[in-house]
Amino acid sequence: TSTVLSTKEDGSTPSAASTTKTASKSQKDSAETPKQKLLNLIGNMKVEVSSMKKFQQLKKRETNKQSATHREGLGSRSSALPKAAEDFQRSKPLKRELVEAASAVASSLPLNKEQTESDLLAQLRRHEETTDKQKMGEIVNIRNVISDMTIKRESPAQRGARISSLISLELEEDGKRIKPERLGSQSSDSRRYFLNLKVGRRLNIFTKTSPDTEKTPTAASAPTIWDLEFAKEIAAVTEQPPRNGFEEMIQWTKEGILWEFPIDNEAGMEDDAEFHEHIFLEKHLEDFPKQGPIRHFMELVICGLSKNPYLTVKQKVEHIEWFQKYFEEKQEYLQEI
C-alpha cells in the first residue's frame, strides 16, 4: 500500500516538500471535507498506480492551481516537478497516524489551520526524505550534515539495493567486477568516519614541539675566504679520477659541459614574465600622443615586439622607453614643423 499512501498525500499536498506551498494552500482552500473523504476512500482502496500517471495528474493539478493564487514565491516551479517525481519514487511515505496527528495539532492551534497542517506535513516529509537519502546514499545534503538531525539506519533491503546500484555503476564504468560487500562497507564506513571526524574534542595526548630554530649557530655570518679555501683543498685532495664513463659524465654535467637529460628546453632561461606581459604592451604607450604618425609608428613597433620571442620583457620595455626619450628630445624640433 506504499504507492497508495503516496497518492493520498499527493492528493493532500501535490507540490514538493520544501519548495512551493501555494498549491497545497490552494488545495486546502477548496474544501476540507472532500479531502477527508478522499483520504478515507484511498485508504480503503488498494490500487497500483504507475509513476507516469501520477506525474501527469500532478501536472494537471499544478496547472489548475497556478491560475489560482501566488502568495509566496518560494522557489521555482521547475524544481517542484522533479522533486515531485522524487516523491513518487519514495518507498517510505508518511504514516497515516502521523498525518492524523498533524491535522489534530493544526486544529488545536489557533492560527491558520490549513497552513499549519501543511507546514507540519511538509516538515515530516522532509524528515523522511532526508532519512531516505541517507539510506540510499545518493546526495549528502550539507544542510543535514550540519543540522545533524538524521540518524543513519540501514535496513538490509535498502542496503542491498544500494550495493546493487553501486555494482551496476562500476560495471558500466570499468567493466570489471568489484566485490559488493567491500564497496558497501567501505562507502558506509568512510561516510561514517567522515561525519565522525567533524565531531571531535581534543584529547591533549600529544604536546606541540617547537621546532629547533637555532641548532648550529655559525661563528661568522658568512663563511670566510679561508674556510672556502680549506673546503676547496679538501675537495681537490679527496677527488679521485672517474672510475668509469658514468662518473665522467657526472663530472661533466656538474661542470656544465654536458647537458642534463631529459633535455630541458628552458635550461638557463629565467624568463619569469607571463605571456601577457610579452604581448600586451599597449600600457607602455601611455605617454605617447594618441593621434598622429608617431602613435602609428609606435603601434607597429609594439606589434613587432609582441611577436619577438628572443627578447626579455625588460629589453622590450627599454626599447619602447628609448623611443619615448628620442621623441621627447625631438619634440621641440617637431613643433617647429
Add this chain to the structure above:
Amino acid sequence: VLPASCTRQVRGYYVDWRMLRDVKRRKLAYEYADERLRINAIRKNTLLPKELQEVADKEIAALPRDSCPVRIRNRCVLTSRPRGVKRRWRLSRIVFRHFADHAQMSGVQRAMW
C-alpha cells in the same frame, strides 16, 4: 689576451693587426647594435615626417664608423686570412684542409663518390 674592456694597449697575441682591428669592430658593433636598429627603424619607414628622418640620418652618421656591422670581415681564426674562409669552422681553406687530413676535424672525411 687582454681583458675585453681595454683595447688601446696591444699586448695580446692576435695573429696580426688586421685581426685586432676586426676584433675592435666586432665589439663596437655589438655595443651599438640596438641604437643602430632603432635609428634605422625611424629612418626606414614612411609614416614619420621626412624632417625627422633626416635628423635620424645625421645621427646615425655621427656614430663611430667602426660600429656598423658592415665593416666586419669574417677572417680565418688561425691565420687571419680574409678570403676562402668557411663560416662553419671559421677557418681558411688551407688550415681546414690541413686539419682534416690529419683527422683532427670531427666528422670530416675526404669526399669520394
